[in-house]
Amino acid sequence: DQPVLIVGAGHAGFQLAVSLRQAGYGGPVSLINDEPHLPYQRPPLSKAYLKGGGRPDSVMFRPEKFYHDQHVDLIADRAVAIDRSARELVCASGASRAYKHLVLATGARNRLLDIPNAGLDDVLYLRTLDESETLRQRFGAGGRVVVVGAGFIGLEFAATARAKGLEVDVVELAPRVMARAVTPEISEFFQRRHIEAGIRLHFGVQATSITSNDGRVTGVTLSDGRQLVADLVVVGVGVLPNVELAAEADLPVASGIIVDEHLLTADPDISAIGDCALFASVRFGAPLRLESVQNATDQARCVAARLTGDTKSYDGLPWFWSDQGADKLQIAGLTTGYDQVVVRGNAGEGSFSAFCYKAGRLIGVESVNRGSDHVFGRRILAVNGSIAPDQAADLAFDLKKALA
Ligand code: FAD
Structure with missing residues (x-):
């Protein structure tokens, strides 16, 4: 009996393993985890975990024992290729793993800032537990941070950094915060609150280069010629969905791995869910890719239902939250x-x-x-x-x- 093989142990992958068991699925379930931690939650990484002194365990979905008890085979490895005709997944360790059904829950990765000096050690991102840990440790030193991007993650980080006593500048190309996601009414409210907290917001400008001395960041140059002093740069300019595994296996991809209303790819043995999936939305009548816990977990539940005989189209209502200050x-x-x-x-x-x-x-x-x-x-x-x-x-x- 070959397993349901899940690539990626983030919100979507973890939930799928849990939901399969909850739905009574008795066959083998394997979860491929390429991160050096037990599966964990991301929202706290820019919220409670970043703010507080919590231990890494505090963000783990479940302790190790849970996977043993649920007979979920948590495999530390990275998927590198799919052999569709053999129904096998090739992993970085060299292992080939057969599957009955393959679910791509590969998520997304940080979009990197592509300007001079962006590769310096003081230029940091916030997606993984280790990145949150690194940033948390930087708070102790105080200093001045330039946040590139006034989206949810940039603003959540900025509010916490300010509360920790850092000088904070936020640089955003759009004319307002969270411009792609919320109405001007909401942007205006959060702008006022962040300014009241002492954060400086700069709209309509881009970071064009990072200045440094001896390998340490000294500032950020803006497209209008201004220079902001900084010893830390935090980048929150969005993500890129991890579609390469699918694309290299000749599965259709666009701004995500293309799946139908049942979250199935063009291959009936392969599904894709969560941040990586561009799904045919029944609710909105258009292809959609969303980055949220709701989307990841509801899609996982939908696939678990299908794999246990209850096929429905995916029709989850999107919802989201963000804590800022x-x-x-x-x-x-x-x-x-x-x-x-x-x-x-x-x-x-x-x-x-x-x-x-x-x-x-x-x-x-x-x-x-x-x-x-x-x-x-x-x-x-x-x-x-x-x-x-x-x-x-x-x-x-x-x-x-x-x-x-
Ligand atoms: P991910 O959680 O990204 O998991 C994908 C996993 O797959 C990763 O562990 C990755 O390393 C792994 N992987 C990729 N390729 C391979 C491979 N080839 N082999 C093996 N493993 C692989 N959403 C909300 O709704 N509310 C919030 O408040 C919120 N806050 C957030 C705060 C932060 C700091 C971040 C980063 C995100 C936040 N989000 C929030 C978004 C939410 O966390 C994501 O939408 C969600 O994690 C998506 O789940 P996923 O499983 O699709 O992807």
């Missing part, structure tokens, strides 16, 4: 393409939501410190429900009523 942002749905935004609550008081509409229908809810709006948004969007914009704006309107 004391503020919690939560997003339900996908707000791209909205044509109307209605604010509920009061941004000045630090608690509000942006209800996003497209052609009169609710498509997403972005909440700041309003957990109940987020929960409502998830529940209503999951059933393709909506409420009128004037109801959303009216704090006296009980959102729960719309669910009844």
Whole structure:
């Protein structure tokens, strides 16, 4: 009996192994892990773990015993090639592993900054546990950091670095923070909060080179000619999906490994899930690649169901969160393409939501410190429900009523 072989032990791969067992799958399950740790969670790496003094174990999904008990064969290795005709995975160790079904859960890797001196030791990224650990240790020394990119990870890092007493500059090409992901209402709120915390935000500029002395970073030069002093540069300019394994096996890839509404690749024996997968979204009627824990874990559950005889198309409702300083942002749905935004609550008081509409229908809810709006948004969007914009704006309107 050949195993369900899972490549990548991140959020998607781990969840698939767990969900297979929960669904009663009794055959062998192998999880190929190319990181030097037990499978772990990423969100805390730019949040609690970065801030606190927690041990690496605190971010592990489960202790080693769990894998033994669940008969999940956790294999320390790296997949390097797929032999589709033989249904075998070739690994860096030299081992060839046969599979009954192969699931690519290879995630994504940091997009690297491509400017002079970007390879110096003081230029750091934040995706893995080791990278978070390295950054955490840098806090003790104080100093000045330039964060390149005002996306979720850059901003979460910036807020923590500032709280730890560092001087922080954030450089962003777009005219506002998180520009690709949230409405201007949300960007404006977070900009104000970060500026109040003493972070300097620079919009409409790029880092063009890094200056150094004796191999140590001394600053960052911007596209408008300005020079920012720094002894540390943290880069958060997005990720690249790990599609190479699939591409080299002649599986179709574009901005992700292409899968259908069942998360199957062009090969009926190979699925792809999580950050690496460009899936045919039933909900949105278009190919979509998302980078979130929700997407990784719900897709894992969908494939586990299929492999245990319950085939359904993937139809998870996207949701996401980000903690920046004391503020919690939560997003339900996908707000791209909205044509109307209605604010509920009061941004000045630090608690509000942006209800996003497209052609009169609710498509997403972005909440700041309003957990109940987020929960409502998830529940209503999951059933393709909506409420009128004037109801959303009216704090006296009980959102729960719309669910009844
Ligand atoms: P990954 O978690 O990237 O796992 C893929 C794994 O596959 C990795 O371990 C990789 O090393 C391994 N791999 C790759 N190639 C091979 C190979 N050839 N052989 C073997 N193994 C391989 N999302 C949220 O929803 N909320 C948040 O607050 C949030 N915060 C985040 C904070 C940080 C710092 C980061 C980095 C991400 C955050 N995310 C958050 C995003 C979320 O963590 C990802 O969407 C999620 O991890 C995707 O899971 P995945 O399993 O698809 O990929």
